[in-house]
Amino acid sequence: MIRVLKDKHIVLGVTGSIAAFKAAGLASQLTQAGANVDVVMTREAAQFITPLTLESLTHRPVVTDVMALLANSEIGHVALGRGADLLLVAPATAHTIAKLALGLADDAVSATALDTRAPLVIAPAMETGMWEHAATRENVQKLAARGAVVVEPDVGHLASGASGQGRLAELDDIIDVVRATLGRGGDLAGRKIVVTAGGTQEPMDPVRVIANHSSGKMGFALAECARDRGARVTLIAGTTALRTPRGMEFMTAKQACEMQDAVLGSITDADALIMAAAVADFRPARAEEQKIKKGDTDTLTLQLVKNPDILRQVKAWREQTHHAMIVVGFAAETQDLVANAQAKLQAKQLDLIVANPVPQSFGSDKEQAILIERGGPMREMPPLTKEELAEEILGFIAKRLQTPLL
Numbered sequence: 001m002i003r004v005l006k007d008k009h010i011v012l013g014v015t016g017s018i019a020a021f022k023a024a025g026l027a028s029q030l031t032q033a034g035a036n037v038d039v040v041m042t043r044e045a046a047q048f049i050t051p052l053t054l055e056s057l058t059h060r061p062v063v064t065d066v067m068a069l070l071a072n073s074e075i076g077h078v079a080l081g082r083g084a085d086l087l088l089v090a091p092a093t094a095h096t097i098a099k100l101a102l103g104l105a106d107d108a109v110s111a112t113a114l115d116t117r118a119p120l121v122i123a124p125a126m127e128t129g130m131w132e133h134a135a136t137r138e139n140v141q142k143l144a145a146r147g148a149v150v151v152e153p154d155v156g157h158l159a160s161g162a163s164g165q166g167r168l169a170e171l172d173d174i175i176d177v178v179r180a181t182l183g184r185g186g187d188l189a190g191r192k193i194v195v196t197a198g199g200t201q202e203p204m205d206p207v208r209v210i211a212n213h214s215s216g217k218m219g220f221a222l223a224e225c226a227r228d229r230g231a232r233v234t235l236i237a238g239t240t241a242l243r244t245p246r247g248m249e250f251m252t253a254k255q256a257c258e259m260q261d262a263v264l265g266s267i268t269d270a271d272a273l274i275m276a277a278a279v280a281d282f283r284p285a286r287a288e289e290q291k292i293k294k295g296d297t298d299t300l301t302l303q304l305v306k307n308p309d310i311l312r313q314v315k316a317w318r319e320q321t322h323h324a325m326i327v328v329g330f331a332a333e334t335q336d337l338v339a340n341a342q343a344k345l346q347a348k349q350l351d352l353i354v355a356n357p358v359p360q361s362f363g364s365d366k367e368q369a370i371l372i373e374r375g376g377p378m379r380e381m382p383p384l385t386k387e388e389l390a391e392e393i394l395g396f397i398a399k400r401l402q403t404p405l406l
């Protein structure tokens with residue numbers, strides 16, 4: 001389940017593109033995430049993918065023409081469009097984009113689009129020539145100027161065998177944009193939240209690093225949930241194999257010193273900072289210019305120097321500037337979890353610390369966390385998915401931003 005999609009009514013408009021089969025993936029993922037998905041199709045789309053496939057995935061009837069819209073629901077497309085939280089046209093052909101720009105309404109997709117006042121997200125898919133044509137450019141701009149959100153097609157292999165821009169954006173990217181659009185006006189709307197995620201890598205030489213096991217999953221879940229609640233998000237990612245999420249500012253900072261610069265540069269207008277990255281405490285005193293050779297000795301001694309303590313620097317900056325900002329830290333500990341977390345909460349003047357035992361939580365999909373609030377209770381959470389824990393933390397931030405501690 002994804003909170004922002006749960007019980008949302010999404011109308012998925014499918015049009016006659018070679019990428020229409022990918023609508024099955026979208027319908028399935030949105031349904032699994034908790035949304036109620038009603039599919040409307042153009043007649044051409046039904047040549048590429050059968051309504052039965054989409055009906056089976058959404059467990060709801062699929063509408064393929066305007067007359068069927070009238071027959072299938074109480075007041076036809078009016079009911080479908082007006083009850084929608086969002087209309088997603090994916091894939092959107094050049095032809096349908098042109099119709100939407102003109103305000104035509106002679107098929108199930110365009111009629112629904114003209115009637116609904118729900119936000120419109122379109123994910124175009126077509127050959128590069130069609131995408132780059134002045135007519136399509138103008139139509140897309142017209143729709144964007146009216147408030148439609150356009151998920152630009154990717155550059156890559158096209159059905160014709162050519163390569164260029166026009167490939168339907170990745171489904172996860174389209175779903176990101178749907179989530180961000182549904183989340184506009186959420187309880188973090190108008191707020192800026194900076195999140196750090198992942199591990200750091202401190203170079204020993206050109207080919208070796210000192211790293212850690214952090215996957216970045218927790219920080220990414222926090223950034224995505226914050227975006228879904230309407231926040232403007234800056235995600236500063238260290239090392240991670242995760243996909244770059246859409247709908248937020250994304251920076252990479254692989255070494256602790258880079259992360260320090262990125263954090264201090266991003267928080268000047270932030271309402272909250274969540275430090276979920278596992279930042280190395282130490283780095284090699286010097287990164288050798290040439291690869292360290294094995295040589296004849298049995299041991300190798302590396303001298304390490306302390307990395308900057310980013311949360312301490314943030315604390316100093318807040319004291320200097322009196323900038324009001326909620327700060328959330330993480331304490332990953334192998335022993336004395338609560339005592340160590342409480343000490344960190346005090347020393348760094350955090351508003352909340354998320355204490356979790358390692359190595360259990362590194363890379364795992366469930367978190368066994370204890371939330372300790374400054375001047376508040378300590379809550380031992382049941383095992384939660386990272387998304388569930390992220391919602392808890394953001395719920396705390398939203399509440400604290402509404403009623404700050406004196």
Ligand SMILES: Cc1cc2nc3c(=O)[nH]c(=O)nc-3n(C[C@H](O)[C@H](O)[C@H](O)COP(=O)(O)O)c2cc1C
Pocket residue numbers: 014015016017018019042043044045092093094095096097107125126127130
């Ligand atoms: C095999 C095939 C693939 C097509 N793929 C696309 C496509 O990816 N994007 C597009 O804009 N048009 C594509 N077309 C053209 C559309 O199907 C055509 O413009 C149709 O009228 C679109 O109707 P609709 O927008 O009402 O669904 C394709 C046509 C064929 C025959």
